[in-house]
Amino acid sequence: MGNKLVIFTEQQLENYQDCTFFTRKEILRVHKRFREVEPDVVPKCMTENQPMTVRVSLAAMEKLPELRENPFKKRICEVFSRDGKGNLSFEDFLDLLSVFSEQAPRDIKVFYAFCIYDFDGDQHIGPEDLDQTLKLLTRQELNCEEMQQIVEKVIEEADVDGDGKLSFMEFEHVITRAPDFLSTFHIRI
Structure with a gap:
């Protein structure tokens, strides 16, 4: 068996599933997407409180293809960011994508x-x-x-x-x- 990279603990994954409209697989895909935004900033494995503290800048978020053409991109990031300035942690980004997912009511x-x-x-x-x-x-x-x-x-x-x-x-x-x-x-x- 090969070494499997553990990105989140089982408890973190369960919590994210409970708080979003995503499956485990989708949560891991969201993390991969988040990491791609600023790979020098976001670690491969999120330990302890990093999902809440490591932030990707508003400027980098606005360049995402999913947001780039949206006239409300800055405002969307501000609403979902805990800092209110549009800089998103992984959990902020996960919330944003969960609300904008087709599964969200x-x-x-x-x-x-x-x-x-x-x-x-x-x-x-x-x-x-x-x-x-x-x-x-x-x-x-x-x-x-x-x-x-x-x-x-x-x-x-x-x-x-x-x-x-x-x-x-x-x-x-x-x-x-x-x-x-x-x-x-x-x-x-």
Whole structure:
């Protein structure tokens, strides 16, 4: 028998399976993918607390083919990083890919989509959040007046309680009526 490289302990693998939508094999594939991002930074074997402490930079993450063309790549990394700056540990990266996997349930995807669009982190999607979203989606091709009209229309259509911003429940209601949401909110490993 050849020597088998042990990347994680049995307990770590069990914990990752319990906390994600991945099999053991997929978790090991995610680790391999994570290591490929910055091989000089990420060790082959993750010991003790390294899965939480070894971080890959936001700049390196943004170059991943799965994120490179996504206008929200920086924001996605910020939401999933424990440091809030977009630098991802293995566990952060595993969480990100788990949420964006096809196996993740719709309600988890809706929750994280809300977090991604809530740029200021105030638990609402307000006009400023919608403005930033539009700038990213349109690559700043709209003028201020066009942007303002779209923001006003979105709030008018989705703001049920009339407070001028979208709560999670209002956002969820809009997203559940969007049949393409699930097909656009995933990343394959």
